[in-house]
Amino acid sequence: MLTLTLKESLTVPLEAEVLTPDALAHLAHSDVRAMPVMLGKRQLRLDEMFEVEGEGSDDIEIRGDLTKVKWIGRNMTRGSIRVVGNVGMHVGAYMRGGSIEVTGNATDWVGGEMSGGTIRVRGNAGAQLGSAYRGSMSGMSGGTILVEGSAGIEIGMRMKRGLIVVRGPVRDFAGLQMKGGTIVLMSGAEQRTGAWMQRGTIISLKPLKLMPTFVTACVYNPSFVSLYAKHLALHGFVLPHEASAGSYQRHLGDAAVPGKGEILVWQPTVQHP
Numbered sequence: 001m002l003t004l005t006l007k008e009s010l011t012v013p014l015e016a017e018v019l020t021p022d023a024l025a026h027l028a029h030s031d032v033r034a035m036p037v038m039l040g041k042r043q044l045r046l047d048e049m050f051e052v053e054g055e056g057s058d059d060i061e062i063r064g065d066l067t068k069v070k071w072i073g074r075n076m077t078r079g080s081i082r083v084v085g086n087v088g089m090h091v092g093a094y095m096r097g098g099s100i101e102v103t104g105n106a107t108d109w110v111g112g113e114m115s116g117g118t119i120r121v122r123g124n125a126g127a128q129l130g131s132a133y134r135g136s137m138s139g140m141s142g143g144t145i146l147v148e149g150s151a152g153i154e155i156g157m158r159m160k161r162g163l164i165v166v167r168g169p170v171r172d173f174a175g176l177q178m179k180g181g182t183i184v185l186m187s188g189a190e191q192r193t194g195a196w197m198q199r200g201t202i203i204s205l206k207p208l209k210l211m212p213t214f215v216t217a218c219v220y221n222p223s224f225v226s227l228y229a230k231h232l233a234l235h236g237f238v239l240p241h242e243a244s245a246g247s248y249q250r251h252l253g254d255a256a257v258p259g260k261g262e263i264l265v266w267q268p269t270v271q272h273p
Contacts, residue, residue: 001054001057001060001061002024002032002052002053002055002056002057002059002061003053003054003060003061004019004050004051004053004061004063005050005063005064006049006065006069007048007049007064009065010067010068010069011068012039012068013040013068013069013088014037014038014039014049014068014069014070014088015037015071016038016046016049016072017070017071017072018035018036018046019060019069019072019081020060020072020073020074020075020076020079020081021059021076021078021080021081021098022075022076022077022078022079023035024056025056025079027055028056029052031056032046032052032056033046033047033052034047037049057079058080059080059082060079060080060082061083061084062081062082062083062084062085063084063085064084064085066083066085066087066088067086067088067105068088069087069088070089070090071089071093072090072091073091073092073093073095073100073119074090074092074093074094075093075094076096076097077096077097077116077117078097078098079098079099080098080099080101081098081100081101082101083100083101083103083104084103084104085103086102086105086106086107086123087102087106088107089107089109090108090112091109091110092110092111092114092117092119092145093109093112093113094113094114094115095114095115095116095117095119095143096115096116097117098117098118099117099118099119099120100117100118100119102120102121102123103123104122105123105125105149106124106125106126107125108128109127109128109129109131110125110129111130111140111143111145112128112130112132112133112139112140113131113132113138113141114130114141114143114145114162115140115141115142115162116142116143118143118144118145119143119144119145120145120147120148120235121145121147121148121149122148123148123149124147124149124150124151125147125149125150125151125152125166126152127151127153127154127155127171128152128153128155128157129145129147129155129156129164129166130145130155130159130162131157131158131159132157132158132159136158138179139157139158139159140156140159140160140161140162140164140181141159141160141161141162142162143163144162144163144164144165145164145165146165146237147166147167148168149166149168150166150169150171151168151171152170152171153172154172154174155170155174155183156176156178156183157173157175157176157177157178158177158179159175159178159179159181159183160179160180161180162181163181163183163228164181164182164183165183166183166186166187168186168187169187169189169190170185170187170188170189171189172190172192173191173192173193173195174189174193174202175193175194175195175200176192176195176196177195177197177198178194178197178202178261179197179198179199179200180199180200181201182200182201182202182203182228183201183203184204184205184232184237185203185204185205185206185208186239187206188204188205188206188208189204189208191209192211193209193211193263194210194211194214194254194261194263195211196254196259197253197254197257197261198257199259199260199261200262201262201263201264202261202264203228203248203263203264203266204264204266205239205240206266207265208263210251211253211256213253213255213256214251214252214253214254214255214263215251215253216249216250217250217252217262218249219247219248219249219250220248220250221241221242221247222248222250225239225241228241240266240268244269246269247266247267247269248265249264249265249267250262250263250264251263251264
């Protein structure tokens with residue numbers, strides 16, 4: 001395993017897109033130390049910012065408060081990255097494979113436009129989780145993002161495929177302009193959920209304040225939810241799906257587009273004394 005420890009707290013952003021197994025796995029220790037990173041407008045060697053232990057590897061552990069370190073795991077296709085601490089913007093952006101785990105919090109654009117692999121944030125995440133970058137037509141097109149805490153605005157914006165699951169509360173515009181894929185909101189979301197969504201599925205385990213451009217279609221227990229439940233159980237997330245426990249109210253929209261998306265809101269069975 002390759003271990004990198006940030007030497008000191010940062011006051012300006014550090015762009016470190018070289019921190020991927022694809023870039024480092026084949027390198028000797030001395031070559032890893034010499035890899036370039038950008039501190040503001042200055043190009044530095046990796047070992048000027050990090051203590052480097054071990055040879056290049058498919059498994060990388062990065063330690064320290066990395067809140068101002070950007071682009072970790074950019075374009076990665078294999079291996080694993082474990083961030084022990086908080087992490088900065090764009091972690092896992094354009095990711096195509098492998099896994100990233102963040103033990104602390106993450107800021108904005110986690111998994112931006114990713115197409116494969118798995119990202120797990122043990123703390124909170126910022127805005128634009130799995131979203132399209134400004135001016136891009138499509139966001140996340142594959143892979144899985146799991147967040148144990150809360151998340152910010154516009155998660156899953158323009159996503160086409162893939163799975164986003166957030167255990168904590170989510171802010172406005174979840175699923176904005178969504179084109180496909182699935183978002184699971186285990187603690188609900190604020191306003192404008194599914195705004196301008198064209199396709200895809202949003203599942204909420206808490207009541208939502210839906211826009212008037214969504215129409216209630218039916219109440220049922222879709223079979224695909226049970227498949228998601230089995231998959232998420234492996235990661236410690238409980239997604240209710242048994243008919244005896246309740247059912248999902250299905251809402252279709254956004255009619256303003258017009259769209260063919262769906263929002264499923266869990267309705268637990270009322271237990272009578």
